[in-house]
Amino acid sequence: MKGVKILAPATVANLACGFDVIGLSLGIPExxxxxxxxxxxxxxxxxxxxxxxxxxxxxxxxxxxxQFLLKKYQQRENFQEKKIxxxxxxxxxxxxxxxxxxxxxxAAGVVFGANILLGNxxxxxxxxxxxMEGERIASGSAHADNVAPAIMGGVTLVRSxxxxxxxxxxxxxxxxxxxIHPQIEIKTSDARDILKQKVLMTDAIHQWGNVGALVxxxxxxxxALISRSLEDVIVEPIRATLIPAxxxxxxxxxxxxxLGGGISGSGPSVFMLSKGNxxxxxxxxxxxxxxxxxxxxxxxxxxxxxxxxxxxxxxx
Amino acid sequence: MKGVKILAPATVANLACGFDVIGLSLGIPExxxxxxxxxxxxxxxxxxxxxxxxxxxxxxxxxxxxQFLLKKYQQRENFQEKKIxxxxxxxxxxxxxxxxxxxxxxAAGVVFGANILLGNxxxxxxxxxxxMEGERIASGSAHADNVAPAIMGGVTLVRSxxxxxxxxxxxxxxxxxxxIHPQIEIKTSDARDILKQKVLMTDAIHQWGNVGALVxxxxxxxxALISRSLEDVIVEPIRATLIPAxxxxxxxxxxxxxLGGGISGSGPSVFMLSKGNxxxxxxxxxxxxxxxxxxxxxxxxxxxxxxxxxxxxxxx
Numbered sequence: 001m002k003g004v005k006i007l008a009p010a011t012v013a014n015l016a017c018g019f020d021v022i023g024l025s026l027g028i029p030e031x032x033x034x035x036x037x038x039x040x041x042x043x044x045x046x047x048x049x050x051x052x053x054x055x056x057x058x059x060x061x062x063x064x065x066x067q068f069l070l071k072k073y074q075q076r077e078n079f080q081e082k083k084i085x086x087x088x089x090x091x092x093x094x095x096x097x098x099x100x101x102x103x104x105x106x107a108a109g110v111v112f113g114a115n116i117l118l119g120n121x122x123x124x125x126x127x128x129x130x131x132m133e134g135e136r137i138a139s140g141s142a143h144a145d146n147v148a149p150a151i152m153g154g155v156t157l158v159r160s161x162x163x164x165x166x167x168x169x170x171x172x173x174x175x176x177x178x179x180i181h182p183q184i185e186i187k188t189s190d191a192r193d194i195l196k197q198k199v200l201m202t203d204a205i206h207q208w209g210n211v212g213a214l215v216x217x218x219x220x221x222x223x224a225l226i227s228r229s230l231e232d233v234i235v236e237p238i239r240a241t242l243i244p245a246x247x248x249x250x251x252x253x254x255x256x257x258x259l260g261g262g263i264s265g266s267g268p269s270v271f272m273l274s275k276g277n278x279x280x281x282x283x284x285x286x287x288x289x290x291x292x293x294x295x296x297x298x299x300x301x302x303x304x305x306x307x308x309x310x311x312x313x314x315x316x
Numbered sequence: 317m318k319g320v321k322i323l324a325p326a327t328v329a330n331l332a333c334g335f336d337v338i339g340l341s342l343g344i345p346e347x348x349x350x351x352x353x354x355x356x357x358x359x360x361x362x363x364x365x366x367x368x369x370x371x372x373x374x375x376x377x378x379x380x381x382x383q384f385l386l387k388k389y390q391q392r393e394n395f396q397e398k399k400i401x402x403x404x405x406x407x408x409x410x411x412x413x414x415x416x417x418x419x420x421x422x423a424a425g426v427v428f429g430a431n432i433l434l435g436n437x438x439x440x441x442x443x444x445x446x447x448m449e450g451e452r453i454a455s456g457s458a459h460a461d462n463v464a465p466a467i468m469g470g471v472t473l474v475r476s477x478x479x480x481x482x483x484x485x486x487x488x489x490x491x492x493x494x495x496i497h498p499q500i501e502i503k504t505s506d507a508r509d510i511l512k513q514k515v516l517m518t519d520a521i522h523q524w525g526n527v528g529a530l531v532x533x534x535x536x537x538x539x540a541l542i543s544r545s546l547e548d549v550i551v552e553p554i555r556a557t558l559i560p561a562x563x564x565x566x567x568x569x570x571x572x573x574x575l576g577g578g579i580s581g582s583g584p585s586v587f588m589l590s591k592g593n594x595x596x597x598x599x600x601x602x603x604x605x606x607x608x609x610x611x612x613x614x615x616x617x618x619x620x621x622x623x624x625x626x627x628x629x630x631x632x
Contacts, residue, residue: 017524019524020525021524157525157528158525159528160522167532167536169528169532170535197516197517199515199517200513205337208333208335208527209475210475211528211531212338213473214528215528215532215535216473219535225483228481234517
């Protein structure tokens with residue numbers, strides 16, 4: 001095996017009421033990553049296509065995540081294996097700054113691929129930790145709500161960071177996702193700065209009632225319960241102002257059959273969940289109808305939940 | 317049928333992280349209620365044994381809950397059936413003020429029984445609404461977190477009050493409960509007054525991560541995940557001060573094998589969950605060991621989850 005080709009999925013973090021804890025993995029779009037193990041020490045990013053990303057290694061999430069993995073690997077091997085390096089080629093299909101986990105896909109993809117090339121020395125949980133270090137570079141905090149679904153697939157819940165405790169939730173078979181990515185810039189750090197440090201107890205209780213019901217709805221495959229629970233009374237009212245026509249989008253999509261949705265990550269992408277491919281496609285068309293009169297470029301996607309997460313193929 | 321005998325269960329509300337939303341129904345203790353339909357209009361409480369409860373009808377939760385039901389029934393029947401009344405005998409085995417849903421058992425029991433005697437005109441959700449009106453008398457707010465598990469059985473989640481939206485969660489077969497009731501007085505209204513109106517966003521996120529994981533743990537029958545999720549970072553740190561030796565109790569019970577627990581309702585009872593009857597009994601013994609040197613009277617119970625909730629038998 002010369003190397004591995006990796007498909008690293010886009011992800012939706014901050015699933016409505018599940019702000020900062022629940023995320024899911026999408027089938028499309030996916031980044032393509034070609035990763036080669038080399039005898040020349042060091043990590044080299046040889047090619048980036050589809051986006052202009054930092055070439056300074058310290059600012060590149062894929063580089064940083066892989067560097068953490070490599071350091072840990074060499075510690076494990078008591079620094080006996082010195083002649084290890086990696087060559088990376090990134091084909092970015094997930095637009096940076098879209099709010100559907102572009103940086104997480106790069107970070108998750110390279111650490112997942114490197115683990116294969118090294119003979120699987122690391123657990124998925126360890127890979128998530130390495131990828132989180134990439135996320136720290138991208139957004140200023142080492143969050144797991146995109147890298148967890150990217151690596152584990154399906155719908156994931158981050159119960160706690162200290163210790164890191166992540167669970168795969170049950171995914172109803174017919175759950176589909178519609179995404180609209182308005183091509184405006186929202187910096188994760190700005191989106192975080194406008195949030196309040198304190199929230200009303202009554203709102204917090206309302207939110208965790210919804211989180212409990214959303215999880216129950218997923219396990220019971222009760223789409224009506226999922227729909228009623230997809231409500232965020234804490235973050236969405238503040239961040240919605242950053243996204244053109246957010247409420248119109250949400251209302252129209254629900255009218256046409258969407259279960260509900262919200263802001264993906266810290267935006268600007270908006271996601272809607274639906275029961276079945278047919279409804280999800282109609283919802284995506286509705287997103288197009290709402291946005292086409294606006295003077296904003298946008299992209300839309302219709303995707304099933306990606307149960308597997310990141311995938312790999314041998315390069316012979 | 318002359319009347320019905322009702323067994324109305326004790327309940328644990330505020331299940332750790334699930335403050336105000338998750339509750340469960342206990343097998344023991346249970347109140348016994350004898351309810352008779354009468355041709356004499358009005359509601360009469362003929363006997364109360366086991367506790368001194370308000371005899372003023374307006375202050376008696378059973379009376380008030382039943383009055384709401386009766387009024388609604390007469391509205392349904394266009395006030396044609398005027399000659400309906402009820403006679404109540406209450407045998408209280410659940411100590412008022414214990415924090416394990418004594419008032420909820422009275423309220424849930426009578427409305428459940430009256431519904432049987434009237435030929436089941438009302439849904440469980442409607443019965444919960446009537447019983448909530450009883451709770452309003454007992455604690456000042458019409459909460460559902462005890463009456464819901466009393467009427468629906470098992471473990472319940474109150475997602476929302478407006479509209480009322482309650483779900484039964486999956487209950488792992490081997491989940492058992494240990495209860496200690498220190499016989500000190502904590503008024504629900506006092507316990508509520510010491511809570512803060514605002515909470516830290518980081519704490520709120522931590523709490524709803526735990527709620528999501530607790531619900532997932534119940535569905536997956538993953539006792540380790542249930543154990544890790546039984547954590548309340550918002551209410552317990554404030555209310556624990558009201559209960560003698562609370563943290564010692566919690567630590568010792570967990571050391572001996574309890575999954576975790578917390579304050580039942582607004583206290584003073586403390587509950588612990590365990591996997592299996594054997595461990596639950598050991599945990600209850602540990603509760604006794606912690607409390608026996610203290611100068612506080614107390615009672616302990618070991619109980620399975622009551623999947624059925626309130627039960628009824630014909631009186632012929």
